[in-house]
Amino acid sequence: MFTPPLALASLSGEADAGWARAGAAHAGAAFLGGIALDDDAREAARKLVARDRNEFLPADPLRFVDRQLVALADAEIQPAFNVRSTTPEPIVEAARVCRDRDAFLEINAHCRQDELCAVGCGETLLRDEPRLREFVERAADTGATVGVKVRAEVLGVDLPALARTIEDAGASFVHVDAMDSESVIADVAEASDLFVIANNGVRDDATVREYADYGADAVSVGRPSDNPAVLERVREAVDRRLGSAFELDAGTR
Template sequence: MLALASLSGAADAEWARSGAEYADLALLGGVALDADSRAAARKLVARGREEFLTADPLSFVESQLSALDDAPVRAGVNVRSATLDPIREAAAVCADHGAILEINAHCRQDELCAVGCGETLLRDTARLATYVSAASDAGATVSVKMRTEVSGVDLPATAHAVADAGADAVHVDAMDSEPVIADVAAASDAYLLANNGVRDRETAWEYLAYGADGVSVGRPSDDPAVLERVARAVDDWKRRGQDGDHRDGVVPG
């Protein structure tokens, strides 16, 4: 499986359609849902980052998913929230469209961490599991985006905990710790997407060999040449049967 990973302020329906020829899944966003996360996002914009800051984030999610209802790629939305109710509401919207709700426990920007999003959420396994349960109970297929190299976080244990809470997938930014993908794969039955530096056959196959079920492309997700190389690599891996007992296809749900 090849996914297009969310890019702050850039990953919208048009972006998803542009990569649909190559990808199985396109994760829009990230979208700040509640007052605290949106205040943090405004601070990020003030220092030059791109963010989706529409008047009504849930309506934005609805409109973006509606625009992809007939697209040849499955959609998902990466969301941030310092509070629980917006997670539940966004998950219901995703469920209506057969889309994936991806909880962002990944961002490391100080402004987001200060309000309890991103890495702060990753460090609080109990609260993260509550988010997952709420989204799952709302009927959505749930993914959790997380990263390696976060002090105090046992990533395989966290992946196991969120899977127990109802996560269908974990989306791991491996940073410079690629072998941890093998540990996460061993710790959890959730579908495992691996991210970071995926550009070609060599980088895709490294993650697949560690036990990832699929890979995602981040920054070069708008580059057809990169997407074509990675898509071909994923297809070749499947044909050679080197994924052993790992799950094939797309994220269930």
């Protein structure tokens, strides 16, 4: 899906085209965003900003997505955009933008901030399988490459079953924040044929090896994604531990 099988994970308000370019020497993909698309999600993002969190709040979020992807058109990295919405229509529009710019669309079913959950964004989608399925189906129907960012350790959520649901709906990948339950990667990998990106605590050879042993197809780096020393160390580990995936996918990006 991308080579090398190392991704930069989205950081709200920080993960833009410049950030992606800075990491392109080490990573095969960069997930920009997240960005709030519809009115309710944007209002929640404003509340997050009011309590000193970083958020992208451009006047026109779809134009922002498009301009950021244009800025990466000649970059040696696979672009993707992490998006939040309470309704499917803006996700469909974002999917079309991503499709036309050869980027992946990542639906955010991950963020757990109270403001976002209160309007039905982020983590709440994990507990609302019919709505998440609709989001994935409609986005995938545009012809875009679609995936979902999910979180482990959410009470009452069966991630392997959810992986099968989103695969049936047309998703190509799942990006799993394993939290402190790293073995969930094995459960998700065994449950579906989705491309599995493992996230959380990826810093060195030991963490890459653990996720590789659990069956991850790729790993992603979050907070240290702007630290070249960490990225270099993780890239070396990825080449060692996920080398077969690297060789298999070589030349596909």
